[in-house]
Amino acid sequence: MSLQRWFFGGAALLLSAQALAVGTGAGTTISNTASATYTDTLGTPQSVSSNTTSLRVDELLDVTVASNDAGYIPASSPESGAVLSFTVTNTGNGGEAYDLAVNSALTGDQFDPQNTLIYIDSNGDGLYDAGDALYDSSTPLQLTADESIAVFVVADIPDAQSSSDLGLIELTAESITAQASAGSDAPGTVFAGQGDGGGNAVVGSSGAAAAAQNGYQIILVQPAFTKSQSVVDPFGGSAAVQGAIITYTLTFSASGVGDITDVILSDDIPDNTSYVAGSITLNGAGKSDAADTDEARFDSSTTPPFVEINIGTVTAPATYTATFQVEID
DSSP, rough: OOOOOOOOOOOOOOOOOOOOOOOOOOOOOEEEHHHHHHHHTSEEEEEEEEEEEEEOEEEOOEEEEEOOSSOOOOOOSSSEEEEEEEEEEEEESOEEEEEEEEEEEOSSSSSEEEEEEEETTSSSSOOOOOOOOOOOTTSSEOOOOEEEEEEEEEEOOOOOOOOTTTTEEEEEEHHHHHSSSSSSEEEEOTTTTOSGGGOOEEEOTTEEEEEEEEEEOOOOOEEOOOOHHHHHHHHSSOOOOTOOEEEEEEEEEEEEEEEEEEEEEEEEEEEEEETTTOOOOETEEESSSSSSOOOOOEEEESSSOOOEEEEEEEEEEEEEEEEEEEEEE
């Protein structure tokens, strides 16, 4: 058993550039020749071919942006370098360059994240780390047809925010072809000669641009959990011998301001030891081993058996200290 943890938002991220089967590649030539057969006036079978018609497949300009985090990312106030994760995917049928932009001045939140930067997942591991490159708007993001890549927005959280305050971020990706050309980006808009292979570029259903939002939520309570041990042997010393009593001390603290809920401390009884009945305490008060109305219980029905202390809601700042004992077999 282990301390119940509070993880908000993202989990591990796995990305790949797998084909999304969006259709025939831009610049592909489609050719077709018809044939006809007949019998001439001498009764001889004959055939004749038509001229060949050809066309070049136009490039479809389409893109998606999606948040990779399961929810708002917890943040402190202040905090530097808080990270949001997105995936940008070229859902068109040709290679395309995209301009990336961040908007942190959105409505519906309580603060604006500051000093926002965009990083590209250069090493392809789906994680924000030292191998990732700072995005430079003078060098647009290049994606082949069907390619996806993780993009990270890194921002600073301002001071003096309250618990649960929200700061929203919007990441936008827009096709450079559509952005650089005059006129509408409505689906079906044609940019002559701007597609892969010299064909046309045609705006797809996304309007050649897409955006996704996520944000940072202020969590002002910071939990900490430690464990220590002390030994008393049968002779009054501290030798770890048979019959010695080990006292384990579990200390859970919450700093800051606000509440956290469903706090449960648990600890397995180690191999080669036996639980000392009735030894559980919480903040100096003895607790029963049974699963009854107090916070603690000892469960011997599992392998290994364990001690559990259900503290419940903790209002910061606060510290809870639990102890229990085992005897070395």
